[in-house]
Amino acid sequence: MELINEDIQIISAPSILGLKPTGVEALGDSLLASGLYETLKTQNTVIRLETLNTQYSEKREPRSNLLNALAIKNFSMSLDEVVVNSIDKNNFPFVLGGDCSILIGITSALKAKGNYGLIFLDAHADFYEPEKSITGEVADMDLAIVTGRGPGILTNIHNLQPYIKDENVVHVGQRDWEETRKYGSQDIRETPIKCFSLAEIKRKGINTTTEEILQHINKAEVEGFWIHFDTDVLSDEINPAVDYRLPDGLRFEQVEYLIRSLLKTERMIGISVTIFNPRLDKTGNVSKNITESLGKAFNLETR
Template sequence: MPYTIETIAAPSTLGLSSNGVEKLAEVLLSCGLQQKIHSNHPVIYIPAHYYQRSTIRDSETNCLNTSAIIHFSKVLHKAVTTVIQRKHFCFVLGGDCSILLGITAALKTKGVYGLVFIDAHADFYSPEKSTTGEVADMDLAIVTGRGPELLTNIDGLKPYILDENVIHIAQRDEEQTEEYDSPDIRATDIACFSLKQIRAEGLGVIMEKVLRHINTLDIDGFWIHFDTDVLADEINPAVDYRLPGGLQFNEATMLLSNLLATGKAAGISVTIYNSDLDANAYIARQITDCLGNAF
């Protein structure tokens, strides 16, 4: 299905304690992403406010960069709202996964939306269980209403997304979440299709289940979140937290293209590609091709 696409560059690394992912938009755009997704609109740039970054946890939330993330989320919220009001497809280039707070808050003001969360990690830590305080390892928990009120209830919109309207695809950090006693995403109403399940049943079968599940949801549309660490470690080591296994590029393209073909996608966010770990942008070009082929 053809989409009229507007791209937003949201180069925030406020949800991490490290740098590198803030160059994601710059590098993918330099690889010709706009042309590959057939977007003729100028890119909208969100300032990232790196001067506000801190390595010290906020005393009220036990998270890093709480105030800066709230400010960034509100600015991104306005940009996403503007694109959706124009009935255009919103393509947001991160940054880290904390950009989801502003995106999903914007969706909440426009209706009831679902979230297809494609990520190697559950991103379901609570601040007290997180060893880092990074909002990027608890973003899915936060957007579904779990965690500090300052982050879960921006502009009184808690929860931004309901559990029953979330689908998580390709998690492979189950052992880590158990080791660090993270809340279990599988104990919620979130529909989960792990990488282990994909390998056992086949991606085609899982894709059919995902599409059937989407059709049961009473929603106005859904958002796609694509964290590049969902890709196999051997083809994409340019991420901050590496895990063995993962999806191949053709599998990611197939997954995204089927979701886009529903005509119900309001937008997509792409996060956690770290250009500092990708000499000569070799991986970036392949990610760009993957995204372009999906459209």
């Protein structure tokens, strides 16, 4: 779709059901307070979803072996409806989390609309099986779930499994190889998912990497792509405000360049932003920097 800023529909979806109630629920309010609405120059009123965060439990559900699977399903169905309505109005959904489990509602909405792909920016593979996750948090395995791996309560909402096919996923920025090996996660590299690890990006440079991503998605037989921006893909030095920190990461200008290049293709259908924890941002500078960076990526005048 040809994106103009007025088409952007900000959706606040501050669910923490897939992680823990330690602060990511304030992501949307923090970025909006830092001027995100004004920076994006949208004309649409922010939509705020009612959360089910009061249902959060630290106990795994016996059938799914996950935390809060039923509540996540119910929240996902609410988010699904809002995303579908936004797309039906020819708007560009800009979803603010919360944790990565919001991707379940987003991708089930996309599957209801047609055949879509996913650009997944994340420091983690998010590809655990429930029994291999030491936490039971759905944020450990959201990419596995949206590609059809895991308990049916989350992988098969509205009988639409899988929401995204492996061959239509591009994973960008992974740097948790050591952890995934230690805990026995499924290896994302053994699937048709196209992977560009942090090490590969550093070796090739962001320009070459972006060109390869664009070449790959141009061949994909889909109606469009969703961008998922987990802010822990950023360098730990510039964004330490996440619950599960890892050394190293991408710079703001690299993420801006990639997102801006993706938007230029006019094949992007929406974006989600997750995992930034304002409680860990003591000065407020991280929130301001993320907001400024997103503004640069979406600055259509300079694209």
